[in-house]
Amino acid sequence: MAVKREGISKTVERLGDRIHETFDWRIHVARHPYVALAAAAGVGLWVSGLFKPSRTLTGRVLDAVSDTVEEVTRSLRESTRDDTSNGAAPTTLKALLGLTVANAGIAFLAKKVSESLPAPRTPTNGTRTR
Numbered sequence: 001m002a003v004k005r006e007g008i009s010k011t012v013e014r015l016g017d018r019i020h021e022t023f024d025w026r027i028h029v030a031r032h033p034y035v036a037l038a039a040a041a042g043v044g045l046w047v048s049g050l051f052k053p054s055r056t057l058t059g060r061v062l063d064a065v066s067d068t069v070e071e072v073t074r075s076l077r078e079s080t081r082d083d084t085s086n087g088a089a090p091t092t093l094k095a096l097l098g099l100t101v102a103n104a105g106i107a108f109l110a111k112k113v114s115e116s117l118p119a120p121r122t123p124t125n126g127t128r129t130r
Contacts, residue, residue, distance in 0.1 A: 061113050068109065072102050 021027050029036040076098035 014093070038119060065106075065109050065113060068101060069102070069106060076102060 053114065076095070079094065
């Protein structure tokens with residue numbers, strides 16, 4: 001009976017060691033360091049994606065202004081093609097006029113955007129700014 005009890009005791013001890021090896025992450029990292037490194041990098045990328053800041057109002061407005069400028073530029077390029085067969089103004093004059101209009105439009109948009117954005121906050125900790 002004592003021999004069987006000792007055999008069962010050793011079996012339970014071996015089983016406990018195997019369970020410990022199965023659930024101890026340090027053993028797995030020691031056996032497979034590259035897999036552990038790749039898993040850590042993947043988890044890091046995933047977590048960093050969770051904390052990515054959302055686009056701000058300023059960013060959305062600047063994207064809209066940028067798209068508008070690109071459309072105006074494309075339109076100006078198409079309208080300034082050399083077409084002197086019907087007595088149109090020379091290409092250089094049309095380009096200069098188009099760029100002047102585009103510049104005025106961009107200045108107008110920039111003014112409207114700056115007026116619509118909230119004013120920058122001043123420090124509230126009692127210090128004065130000069």
